[in-house]
Amino acid sequence: MTASKIGEDAVIAQAVAGDLAAFNQLVLTYQNLAYSVAYRTLQDDAAADDVVQESFIKAFRAISTFQGGSFKSWIIRIVANTCYDLLRSRQRRLTDSLDDLVENEDYASYLEDVTANPHAHAERMELSELIERSFASLPTDQRLVLTLCDVHGYSYEEIADMTDVPIGTVKSRINRARTRVRDFLLQHPELLPSAFRP
Amino acid sequence: MRIMTTSRYPEITDELLSAYIDNAVSESERGLIERAVNEDSTISWRLATLRETVHLLRTLPVLQAPRSFVLTSEQAGQPVREPALIPGVVVAKDRTMPETRSSSPSQPRRWTELAEHWRRFWQGGSPIWRNAMATSIAILLLLVVAPAYFRSGMQLQEMSAPKIGADPNAVSFAEAPSVAQVEPAPVILQSEAQPMQEALDAAPATLSEAPIALGPVSDATAAQARVELPAVAMESLPVQATAPSMREPDATAARQSPELLEMPAARSAPLADRYEDPLSFAPSGEESASSGYDAPMGIAAAPPSSAPAPSAPLALENRDGQLPETVSAAAVSVEPEGAAAALEDAAPATDPSIAAAFNEEQGATSEEGAIVTASSPEPAVIATTTYDGNATVVAVDASQPAQPDAVELAELPDSHVSKRVEPPASVAGVTTSLLLVQLLPWLQLGLAAATLAFGLLWWRSRRGA
Numbered sequence: 001m002t003a004s005k006i007g008e009d010a011v012i013a014q015a016v017a018g019d020l021a022a023f024n025q026l027v028l029t030y031q032n033l034a035y036s037v038a039y040r041t042l043q044d045d046a047a048a049d050d051v052v053q054e055s056f057i058k059a060f061r062a063i064s065t066f067q068g069g070s071f072k073s074w075i076i077r078i079v080a081n082t083c084y085d086l087l088r089s090r091q092r093r094l095t096d097s098l099d100d101l102v103e104n105e106d107y108a109s110y111l112e113d114v115t116a117n118p119h120a121h122a123e124r125m126e127l128s129e130l131i132e133r134s135f136a137s138l139p140t141d142q143r144l145v146l147t148l149c150d151v152h153g154y155s156y157e158e159i160a161d162m163t164d165v166p167i168g169t170v171k172s173r174i175n176r177a178r179t180r181v182r183d184f185l186l187q188h189p190e191l192l193p194s195a196f197r198p
Numbered sequence: 199m200r201i202m203t204t205s206r207y208p209e210i211t212d213e214l215l216s217a218y219i220d221n222a223v224s225e226s227e228r229g230l231i232e233r234a235v236n237e238d239s240t241i242s243w244r245l246a247t248l249r250e251t252v253h254l255l256r257t258l259p260v261l262q263a264p265r266s267f268v269l270t271s272e273q274a275g276q277p278v279r280e281p282a283l284i285p286g287v288v289v290a291k292d293r294t295m296p297e298t299r300s301s302s303p304s305q306p307r308r309w310t311e312l313a314e315h316w317r318r319f320w321q322g323g324s325p326i327w328r329n330a331m332a333t334s335i336a337i338l339l340l341l342v343v344a345p346a347y348f349r350s351g352m353q354l355q356e357m358s359a360p361k362i363g364a365d366p367n368a369v370s371f372a373e374a375p376s377v378a379q380v381e382p383a384p385v386i387l388q389s390e391a392q393p394m395q396e397a398l399d400a401a402p403a404t405l406s407e408a409p410i411a412l413g414p415v416s417d418a419t420a421a422q423a424r425v426e427l428p429a430v431a432m433e434s435l436p437v438q439a440t441a442p443s444m445r446e447p448d449a450t451a452a453r454q455s456p457e458l459l460e461m462p463a464a465r466s467a468p469l470a471d472r473y474e475d476p477l478s479f480a481p482s483g484e485e486s487a488s489s490g491y492d493a494p495m496g497i498a499a500a501p502p503s504s505a506p507a508p509s510a511p512l513a514l515e516n517r518d519g520q521l522p523e524t525v526s527a528a529a530v531s532v533e534p535e536g537a538a539a540a541l542e543d544a545a546p547a548t549d550p551s552i553a554a555a556f557n558e559e560q561g562a563t564s565e566e567g568a569i570v571t572a573s574s575p576e577p578a579v580i581a582t583t584t585y586d587g588n589a590t591v592v593a594v595d596a597s598q599p600a601q602p603d604a605v606e607l608a609e610l611p612d613s614h615v616s617k618r619v620e621p622p623a624s625v626a627g628v629t630t631s632l633l634l635v636q637l638l639p640w641l642q643l644g645l646a647a648a649t650l651a652f653g654l655l656w657w658r659s660r661r662g663a
Contacts, residue, residue, distance in 0.1 A: 005613070020269060020274050023269065023274075024269060027266075027267055027268045027269065028266070028268065028352065031263040031266070031267045032260060032261070032263050033262070034263075034267070035261055035262070035263040035267075036260050039261050040258075040261075045264070048366040049265070052263070052267050052268050053273075056267050056269060057269060057273050057274070060274050061274075061275065067385050088322060088660060088661065089318060089321065089322040089398040089660075105632060115414055123506065126256070128258070131255065132252055133259060146255065149220070149254060150252050150256050150459075151254035151256065151258050151260065152260065153256070155222075156220065156222055169458075171213060171216070171217055171222070173214065174220075175213035175216040177214055178212075178216055178248055178251050178252060178255075179212050179216075179248075181251050181255065182247050182248060182251040184248070185251065185254070189556075192250075193250060
């Protein structure tokens with residue numbers, strides 16, 4: 001067990017005891033992950049902001065129910081459920097948010113690689129836009145598991161724990177999500193690497 | 199674009215290839231996949247495209263939080279206090295945290311957040327189903343509360359107002375004092391009528407206010423006489439109402455009748471000596487309706503053959519509170535049985551006019567078929583009243599309940615009473631009320647089912663959103 005892990009366990013223990021400062025330490029540790037998951041799921045920065053803030057508030061109020069294990073999985077589970085609640089209440093369509101995403105300069109800065117040449121940069125931006133569009137075409141549950149698996153690199157077991165679904169369901173959703181993204185990308189072969197060409 | 203799989207390895211699905219990419223397959227599956235990739239170009243291409251897709255997805259950056267999401271004391275719902283020092287943990291100072299400390303309680307914020315959560319809860323789902331559910335709930339509550347409210351109001355009204363026409367079923371002749379219970383008493387003489395009049399005057403004044411709905415009357419005079427009727431001692435007569443509005447007086451009369459009966463019984467003893475048969479006065483000319491008799495509250499004139507044997511004395515007074523000298527109505531009985539024979543045996547009054555009037559009455563009623571009397575061979579009560587110095591005898595069937603239908607009144611000479619009294623308009627209202635009462639539970643049940651259905655549909659719309 002690493003020192004950071006020991007330290008995190010102590011912070012978690014303090015947070016469970018009701019220490020707000022300790023909990024805020026955990027917030028700082030996982031807020032990027034939480035925001036990324038929320039944003040990729042909702043495809044809306046404003047909605048993601050609200051979801052993340054609300055998720056951390058819920059987490060602090062329910063911190064006494066944390067019974068150990070992966071705190072990260074516990075937080076992401078709260079974020080995922082909050083995303084579902086928001087989608088159900090708002091009934092928003094993902095394609096609408098994609099336009100906002102493209103026009104959002106703040107988001108574009110995340111993808112910008114200042115070290116690349118302009119042509120490659122433009123191609124990369126177009127490919128990123130294409131990938132984001134493929135993300136928007138996915139159902140919410142597939143989008144969530146794909147984000148956790150391929151964007152953040154979590155295992156099937158961790159994803160099953162975060163989303164509170166069986167591992168078989170996680171595998172199935174990941175496969176269907178990847179297949180749909182692949183089929184979507186194949187509609188624009190000019191932007192795809194040579195591996196996509198038969 | 200769907201990729202057709204015509205490989206020799208149909209068991210190699212995209213899901214298996216995806217799991218292979220994630221190193222989530224068994225050794226046997228791994229060997230199968232590797233062998234299939236080497237032998238089948240389609241499977242190889244499928245694996246390559248999936249692998250590249252995963253690679254592209256993994257190139258997506260992990261987004262950075264645009265701001266700090268650390269919680270304030272208000273957000274956490276805690277009073278501001280010094281954060282505890284954790285050994286080995288450096289607490290980052292959050293600039294967004296408020297510098298000033300507040301000791302205000304978190305209760306208002308909790309209520310605000312609760313209200314916000316409640317608002318979000320109701321905003322979710324389809325507004326159509328939500329509004330439909332709310333409407334059905336409101337109508338259901340109205341159907342539940344309104345009848346109870348009106349019932350309580352009517353009960354209070356009945357309790358506060360004098361009973362001038364209660365339900366005849368509540369005061370049936372079966373409950374009325376029988377002949378054996380009531381001492382027979384002759385007609386009270388005029389001299390003894392004053393105390394009676396005083397007692398009657400002391401009767402609830404509302405009795406006079408209670409309209410006696412005898413139905414449309416073509417004769418205006420009869421209507422006027424009808425209105426003035428409550429002032430007469432008829433209230434003491436245990437008459438049987440045949441119309442809804444007449445029921446209240448029945449109850450009052452029935453309840454009061456024992457007392458009033460006792461009074462005349464005590465004082466009219468001498469009168470009893472004069473008349474062996476209380477019904478000996480039998481509607482003759484003395485008591486004819488020519489005096490302006492207005493049959494009170496559905497009393498049907500009965501033929502002599504159906505008149506009951508009067509054994510209970512009743513106060514007999516005219517409208518002015520005075521008894522005519524020729525009152526031949528010695529006593530009036532509330533006995534439901536045997537009265538007809540007694541009346542039949544009763545000697546006619548000495549006043550030939552009364553007898554003639556009574557004979558005419560017989561004919562009239564026999565022709566028209568009085569509901570009460572014609573259908574009842576033995577009317578129980580003979581109510582006698584005098585108006586304008588004339589006495590009239592009518593018989594009321596005590597064995598039958600009050601008939602809400604038309605009450606036929608004997609058409610007596612110079613009578614101010616119409617020949618036939620149409621059923622009061624309130625009967626139609628009673629019928630409608632009864633219909634509503636019968637349908638009310640079904641309406642409530644239907645609305646409850648509709649509320650449940652709309653609620654389920656709304657909940658589904660919230661969950662399925």
